[in-house]
Amino acid sequence: MHLAVFAVSRSPDKIAFLEEHKERVVPVSATRDGYLADVRARISVMPFLFQDGDLQRFASRVTTFLEGKQGFVILLDGDGFQDLESSYCEAAICVRGDFGLKGPKDRSANAFQSTLASGLRAFSVISSRFDDYKYQKILLLPVKNFHFDAWDELCDHVCRSERDRNFQRIVQEKLSKLLERQSPKRYEKGRRERERFHFDERDLYFQHGHEHHAHPDTKSPPHTVKCIMNADWRFGRTFDRQRHFNVSGERPVGGFSATFWDCHGREELIERNDKLDLFTNSFWT
Known part of the structure; x- marks a missing residue:
């Protein structure tokens, strides 16, 4: 399985950091041999800078990035994404948190990794049930x-x-x-x-x-x-x-x-x- 994780923020600095480090921000404790351990999913992180009126641009990016993927998680950096949540909460696992990175000198991904770990745990819970047809239906x-x-x-x-x-x-x-x-x-x-x-x-x-x-x-x-x-x-x-x-x-x-x-x-x-x-x-x- 291939899991797409969208990291959505209104901060250009946070998105720039995640673009630079997206291959290394997945918590090691959540993976085994590069896969999400519980459901054997390979994880790809896609940072997205969200601005007012960006719902359609986000939808286009989602459509393209989800090709060939079987899992879908959206991480939201703080509040103010009500329209996005309303549009995607039934399709994706959506998790709101704090990406941290409070300034250009803050190079720690700990806060983002905590939000990501929360999303991965929720995805694992649902995905493992989804693989059992009695729960899937x-x-x-x-x-x-x-x-x-x-x-x-x-x-x-x-x-x-x-x-x-x-x-x-x-x-x-x-x-x-x-x-x-x-x-x-x-x-x-x-x-x-x-x-x-x-x-x-x-x-x-x-x-x-x-x-x-x-x-x-x-x-x-x-x-x-x-x-x-x-x-x-x-x-x-x-x-x-x-x-x-x-x-x-x-x-x-x-x-x-x-x-x-x-x-x-x-x-x-x-x-x-x-x-x-x-x-x-x-x-x-």
Whole structure:
């Protein structure tokens, strides 16, 4: 695996320092033979000088740098990056900290390494679960369209840019609750009776399908950076964009009627006689 780490700051001095030393700022304690030890990921650091109105330029740099990468972490130097966090918190692991380097004579990377280590720990926690399919299909659920407290709490915890020492414990606690939130459909007989679905508080049943007959639209109508990134990335890992969730009601006939948020954050009432194809980024067909 190849992990891209974006180091975002508004300070030209800090970015210049990181450009000069980016091959040596990864903490030795976090790696083994040059790889992130827990998940065997090779790390590449990309410093980025961020200024007001730079969201589109950052998006272009991200698109280019993420080619061939499977992991995605964003480190933020202090506050003032709300728009960037909002656009990327579901796609990447975002961590806010202090890059240090308070002046031209400060040549210590200790503060930056502390922020980086926090991001790497969070990435390792999520990535190791992502490699286990029983957890992966939970982590890929559409953020605002699966209604269950443990899911909302998990997303809030992972998307939060301030990390704490309980990150791994809380992630596993919420995933365990979501694993329990699986069941076959009571009203279906025969072969499908053995299939287990994730079901939410509206009694909508979510099955991570194996079909590749559709894909999330990211061109027309014009989609935002968030729509596009969330079509390929979730919590720092890339995934198969063509796989989607089949959403259906509990009964085999009669369909369902429910409101869903689309990938632009608009709520819409959907009525279906059978099922809805719902992608991780909340695009549907």
